[in-house]
Amino acid sequence: MPTLLRLDASAAAADSTSRSLTAAFAAAFAASPGNAVVNRDLHADPVPHLPHPQLHWAAPLRNGSAPDPANEARQEALIVELLAADVLVIGYPLYNYSLPSSLKAWIDHVHVPGRTAAAAGSGSPLAGRPAVLVVTRGGDYGPGALNEGRDLATPVLELVLGEEMGMDVSVVACQWTLAGNGSDREARLRRGERERAAALEAVRVLGSRLN
Numbered sequence: 001m002p003t004l005l006r007l008d009a010s011a012a013a014a015d016s017t018s019r020s021l022t023a024a025f026a027a028a029f030a031a032s033p034g035n036a037v038v039n040r041d042l043h044a045d046p047v048p049h050l051p052h053p054q055l056h057w058a059a060p061l062r063n064g065s066a067p068d069p070a071n072e073a074r075q076e077a078l079i080v081e082l083l084a085a086d087v088l089v090i091g092y093p094l095y096n097y098s099l100p101s102s103l104k105a106w107i108d109h110v111h112v113p114g115r116t117a118a119a120a121g122s123g124s125p126l127a128g129r130p131a132v133l134v135v136t137r138g139g140d141y142g143p144g145a146l147n148e149g150r151d152l153a154t155p156v157l158e159l160v161l162g163e164e165m166g167m168d169v170s171v172v173a174c175q176w177t178l179a180g181n182g183s184d185r186e187a188r189l190r191r192g193e194r195e196r197a198a199a200l201e202a203v204r205v206l207g208s209r210l211n
């Protein structure tokens with residue numbers, strides 16, 4: 001059964017833009033009969049900080065004191081869940097130009113050279129699998145904007161999921177979600193609405209294409 005793993009990292013619940021976009025992606029994916037969606041809410045059900053440095057490596061590559069078995073078991077469950085997914089979608093807001101810490105903790109658990117990433121001659125079991133990154137940003141990160149190039153979250157995810165783990169990464173960005181209080185507030189609100197409509201269309205198209 002084709003399976004989507006949907007991750008959400010926003011601290012907002014009902015009115016979260018990124019959650020509404022991953023929900024639309026999941027609905028498009030699930031439109032094909034037999035497709036399944038596994039949801040993991042990294043904010044409501046957080047993964048702890050990586051508790052031991054040796055967990056970064058597959059067991060045969062470790063070189064140090066052994067991690068606690070309970071921590072290994074938690075990590076293994078997250079890895080098995082990822083490996084069982086045919087498609088991954090991650091919704092995350094930009095927080096202080098970076099990833100929500102809940103998502104970083106998940107990445108720290110599942111990026112394991114020799115297990116989920118290539119190492120010492122072995123390839124990645126995730127090579128070629130689609131990963132869709134849905135990022136929401138309050139401000140303007142477009143060409144020429146003050147914040148152009150300052151989304152420091154998405155490049156990390158592209159590097160780890162794409163280059164290290166070999167996944168086929170796509171990005172859907174929705175910005176201008178915060179209108180602010182300036183004199184151009186109405187124009188900014190309209191710009192934000194257009195951004196959101198375009199992102200919604202993009203996730204629906206991607207979700208249908210990957211289902």
Ligand SMILES: Cc1cc2nc3c(=O)[nH]c(=O)nc-3n(C[C@H](O)[C@H](O)[C@H](O)COP(=O)(O)O)c2cc1C
Nearest residue numbers: 010016017018093094095096097136137138139177
């Ligand atoms: C703690 C925190 C930090 C934020 N930092 C940024 C930031 O650095 N840049 C930005 O554009 N927006 C920032 N925002 C705004 C959110 O990224 C934006 O509102 C986003 O659309 C929220 O997505 P959501 O509705 O899915 O939670 C921040 C919001 C919070 C709560």
